[in-house]
Amino acid sequence: MSKQIEILNLLIQENLISSEQLVKIKSQLDGGGKSIEDILLENKMINSEEFAKIKAGVFNLPYENLSEKKISEQALAVIPAEVAENYKIVCFDKSDKAIKVAVIDPDNFKAMEAVDFLAKEEKLSVEYYLVSNQSLKAAHKQYKTFGKEISSALEKRAEEEKEELKKTGKTEEKESTEITKSAPVSKIVSVIIRHAVEGGASDIHIEPLQNESRVRYRIDGILQTSLILPKNIHNAVIARIKVIANLKLDETRIPQDGRIRLNIEDREIDFRVSTLPLLGAEKVVMRILDVSKEAPTLEQLGFQGSGLKTILKNIKKTEGLLLVTGPTGSGKSTTLYSIINMINKEGINISTLEDPIEYQIKGANQSQAKPEIGYTFATGLRSLLRQDPDVIMVGEIRDAETAELAIHSALTGHFVLSTLHTINAVGAITRLIDMEVEPFLLGSTLNTVIAQRLGRKICLHCKVEAKIPKDYLNEIEKEIAEIPSDYLKEMIPGLDIAKLVFYKGKGCPRCNNSGYSGRLSVAEVLDINEKLQNMIIDGKSIIKMKDIKESQNFITLKQDGIIKVLQGITAMEEILRIISA
Numbered sequence: 001m002s003k004q005i006e007i008l009n010l011l012i013q014e015n016l017i018s019s020e021q022l023v024k025i026k027s028q029l030d031g032g033g034k035s036i037e038d039i040l041l042e043n044k045m046i047n048s049e050e051f052a053k054i055k056a057g058v059f060n061l062p063y064e065n066l067s068e069k070k071i072s073e074q075a076l077a078v079i080p081a082e083v084a085e086n087y088k089i090v091c092f093d094k095s096d097k098a099i100k101v102a103v104i105d106p107d108n109f110k111a112m113e114a115v116d117f118l119a120k121e122e123k124l125s126v127e128y129y130l131v132s133n134q135s136l137k138a139a140h141k142q143y144k145t146f147g148k149e150i151s152s153a154l155e156k157r158a159e160e161e162k163e164e165l166k167k168t169g170k171t172e173e174k175e176s177t178e179i180t181k182s183a184p185v186s187k188i189v190s191v192i193i194r195h196a197v198e199g200g201a202s203d204i205h206i207e208p209l210q211n212e213s214r215v216r217y218r219i220d221g222i223l224q225t226s227l228i229l230p231k232n233i234h235n236a237v238i239a240r241i242k243v244i245a246n247l248k249l250d251e252t253r254i255p256q257d258g259r260i261r262l263n264i265e266d267r268e269i270d271f272r273v274s275t276l277p278l279l280g281a282e283k284v285v286m287r288i289l290d291v292s293k294e295a296p297t298l299e300q301l302g303f304q305g306s307g308l309k310t311i312l313k314n315i316k317k318t319e320g321l322l323l324v325t326g327p328t329g330s331g332k333s334t335t336l337y338s339i340i341n342m343i344n345k346e347g348i349n350i351s352t353l354e355d356p357i358e359y360q361i362k363g364a365n366q367s368q369a370k371p372e373i374g375y376t377f378a379t380g381l382r383s384l385l386r387q388d389p390d391v392i393m394v395g396e397i398r399d400a401e402t403a404e405l406a407i408h409s410a411l412t413g414h415f416v417l418s419t420l421h422t423i424n425a426v427g428a429i430t431r432l433i434d435m436e437v438e439p440f441l442l443g444s445t446l447n448t449v450i451a452q453r454l455g456r457k458i459c460l461h462c463k464v465e466a467k468i469p470k471d472y473l474n475e476i477e478k479e480i481a482e483i484p485s486d487y488l489k490e491m492i493p494g495l496d497i498a499k500l501v502f503y504k505g506k507g508c509p510r511c512n513n514s515g516y517s518g519r520l521s522v523a524e525v526l527d528i529n530e531k532l533q534n535m536i537i538d539g540k541s542i543i544k545m546k547d548i549k550e551s552q553n554f555i556t557l558k559q560d561g562i563i564k565v566l567q568g569i570t571a572m573e574e575i576l577r578i579i580s581a
Contacts, residue, residue, distance in 0.1 A: 003107075004036055006058045014054065016046050048132040052104075056130035059106040064129040066092055066102060066139040068510065075099070079118060081143040087111035090139040092129075099124050102131040102139065141198065185236045189244075192227065192237075193271070193286075197264045199226075202288055202329075206241070208234050208281035219512075220456045220519050221329065238275070238282050245273040252282055257372075259356075260286075267292045272356055287356075295337035295359045302520030302569075305491055306553045307560065310527045311448060315343055318390070320447040321410040323397075325422040331454045331521055332419040333358055336393055339417060340364065343391060352393040353380040369395065378402045385409060394418040403435040410445040424557065425451040425526035426543050429536060443528075443536035451557060452523040453578040455570050456516035462508035463568070465501060472572045476500070479562050484553060491563050503568045520569065522561040522578065527552050 008025065011017045017025070017040075028039045037055075040046045049065055056063035071092045078091040078099055089111050093100035099122075101115050106128070119126045131139075192215055196204045201217035208214075213234035215227035229237065242249055245258030260271040272287040298308060314322065322339070324332040337359045344350060344363055352361075355369040355377075365387065369380055377394055378401040384392055385405075396419045397403050410416040422428050428449045432442055480488065480497065488495060505515025528536075531551040535543055548554050555563070561575035 003058055007036055007054055010054050010057060011040075011046070016050060016054070021045055048134045052130060052132035052135070059130060061103075061106060061128055061130040064092070064100075064102055064131050064135070066090070066131055066135040068508075069139070071139060071142050076143055078122070078124075079115065081140075083114060083118075084143070085140060087114055088136060089115060090136060091115075092139060094124075097125060098127060100127045100129060102129050102136060104131060104133055104136050106130060185233070185240050188229070188233070189237055189240045193262065194264055195226070196286075196288060197267075197269055197290075204286040204288065205283070206234075206237060206285075207283040208278060213237065220514075220516055221454055222456075222514075224512075234281055238284055241273060241284050241286070242275065245271075247273070247275065253277055270356065289356060289358050291357070291360050293359070295334060295341055295361075298335070298338050298342070301331070301335060301338060302564070303523060303525075305487060305563075306555060307450075307523055307525035310525045310552075311339070311450065314448040314527065315339055315415075317415060317447060319410060319413050319415055319445075321406060321445045322415070322417045322448040322450075323420050323428050323446070324417075324450045324452065325420045325425060325428050326452045327421065329454070330452055331519075332452065333395070335450060335452065335521065336417050336419065337361065340391070340393060343415075348390045349388055350391040350393070351384045351387050351389040352395075353377055353384060354393070354395040365389075376402075378405060381405045381409065385414075389414060391415045391417070396420070397432075397435075400435040400437075403432055403437050407432075407437055407441050407445050411441060416445075422451070425449040425524050426545075426548065427451075428526075430542060439539050440537045443533045446528045446533075446536070448528065449526040450523055451526075452521045453557065453561075454519045455522050455561065455564070455574045455578050456514075457518045457520055457570055458503055458568070459505040459508060459511035459515055459517040461510045461517070462506045462515065463503050464506050466504035466571075468502050468572055472576075473500075475576075476562055476565070476572065479559050483555065483559050483563070487553060487555070488563075492566050495566065500566065501568070502565065502572065504571050515571075516574070520564070522557055522564060522570075522575065524555060524557045524560060526554065 008022065012019070012022060024043070025036060025039050037051055040051055041048060053063045069092060071090075072094070075091050075094040078094055079089060079101070084090045087108065087110065088104050090102050091099050092102055099119060103111060105111070112128075115126055192204065192206070196217050199217060199219060201219050203218040205216040205218070205223065206213065207216070208231070212231050213229040214225060215229065216223045217226050218224075239249055242256070242258070245260050247256045247258045254277065256275045258273040260273060262269050262271070268291050270289040270291050272289065274285045276283045276285075298311060303311065314320070324335050326332050333354075340350060340352070340361055344361060346363075350361070350364040352364055352366045353369055354366060355371070357366050357368055360366070367380060367384070369375055369377055377396065377398060381392070381394055381402060382405065392409055392414050394402065394406055394416065397406055406416050406418055420428050420431060422431050426449070429442065429446070432446075433439060505511060505517070507513035507515050511517040526548065529551055532543065532548070535547065558575065558579050561570070561579055562572075564570050565572050565575055
């Protein structure tokens with residue numbers, strides 16, 4: 001019996017997959033090109049650690065999880081980093097007589113030979129353990145810690161400056177071209193970028209302070225100081241980034257914008273680079289865009305209940321306008337991508353105009369706006385209309401011209417999706433009328449408005465029950481009273497309002513002791529039904545909450561957030577942080 005069949009049989013025996021899932025796996029295996037593990041993980045049938053345990057049993061090896069294990073430098077030194085990465089192995093424990101080595105592929109005999117050779121040299125016996133791919137990556141990261149890599153590069157940089165001083169006899173600065181070619185400076189920039197990507201950061205800030213240079217990462221929406229560099233290295237780091245972003249090195253008086261594309265851990269990563277002149281130095285902010293990953297589904301983003309039903313109902317329409325509103329960084333574009341993925345079919349022509357293109361959608365015609373050369377959302381939208389589109393996505397409605405074109409596009413048989421900066425869903429109506437969109441046109445075309453924020457999720461690995469302050473409890477009880485009881489029962493089965501349970505993350509290595517890991521959408525979804533359409537057409541730019549609740553089962557941003565608190569997904573402090581009263 002082959003190992004693959006043994007693994008499938010064990011998965012069935014342990015009730016980790018159903019017979020229906022087994023049929024699906026076998027059909028995908030027959031197509032070739034993918035392993036059982038690839039299929040299981042892609043379809044989220046099992047997590048990587050569960051699969052590793054099953055695989056370990058089949059190969060008769062002990063299982064180990066290295067995700068949170070601190071490996072000693074003595075153990076890591078047994079197998080050089082290059083060998084460990086090449087053969088996908090790592091030594092995670094060492095005694096006087098034996099070493100423990102983690103593998104992900106027990107059939108990789110070359111890896112075993114390499115380990116046996118190294119162990120024989122040291123007169124050590126070898127114990128092999130099977131680990132998951134994710135676990136192995138976590139172990140490999142311990143070869144090079146952030147601080148060590150930066151310290152090493154800074155030492156080399158200091159040595160270069162000493163040598164330069166010896167040669168010239170004075171402390172003249174190097175020419176900018178020489179600075180940017182400096183190996184230590186390149187190393188510092190490379191490490192800063194790589195650790196940001198590995199840490200799941202969305203932005204990198206490199207900013208000059210009075211006596212130092214500070215590097216901060218935005219992770220899960222919060223800026224965290226990750227590194228402090230000597231002030232004398234700041235200009236060299238900025239210069240290196242400007243070189244790889246194709247910006248002008250000698251221009252330090254005005255802001256500049258550029259782009260970088262790098263391959264990091266076999267992923268294509270785009271960086272939007274923005275420089276800003278400050279007093280005596282420049283600041284750089286780099287937005288990180290992983291173009292290789294697929295947009296999550298609406299359910300994965302956190303949409304649920306009546307809001308999700310409203311979106312699913314309205315995206316079946318072939319014309320009209322759907323808007324996503326919220327402040328910068330609230331996940332508007334990601335929501336649009338998720339919707340585009342749902343309606344993306346062979347018989348539909350989807351054209352997008354974006355700035356920037358954050359995800360690549362197979363089959364869609366995605367165009368990058370370039371305002372600096374006159375290719376704006378307004379001019380681009382005119383061109384898109386000549387491309388015979390069924391669905392149009394415009395990155396943002398920024399001005400009256402774009403608003404008018406979007407409305408007319410929706411009126412002439414196209415399904416238009418876009419974003420707008422407003423505080424809540426109903427505010428989109430007022431905003432568009434302020435942009436001089438005719439109320440009768442707006443009422444005839446607008447069908448859905450989604451307002452959202454991004455909140456941090458409680459880390460599942462350190463989640464514990466928690467008590468909350470009395471004022472928080474009063475706030476929750478007040479909002480619960482406004483939510484229909486049937487909806488509450490649907491969202492939180494078995495909810496006892498007299499015995500509410502709350503959770504928090506106490507902090508662990510997996511969440512950098514923050515208590516949070518990952519983010520989700522907190523949203524309100526406004527269905528522009530017949531009653532609201534008539535109110536807009538009649539010129540009522542300000543629609544009251546009473547009118548909305550009478551026309552539909554509407555859940556506000558704060559109410560959706562509180563439901564997610566009661567579901568144990570996030571904490572009340574987080575909801576109050578992202579939503580104003």
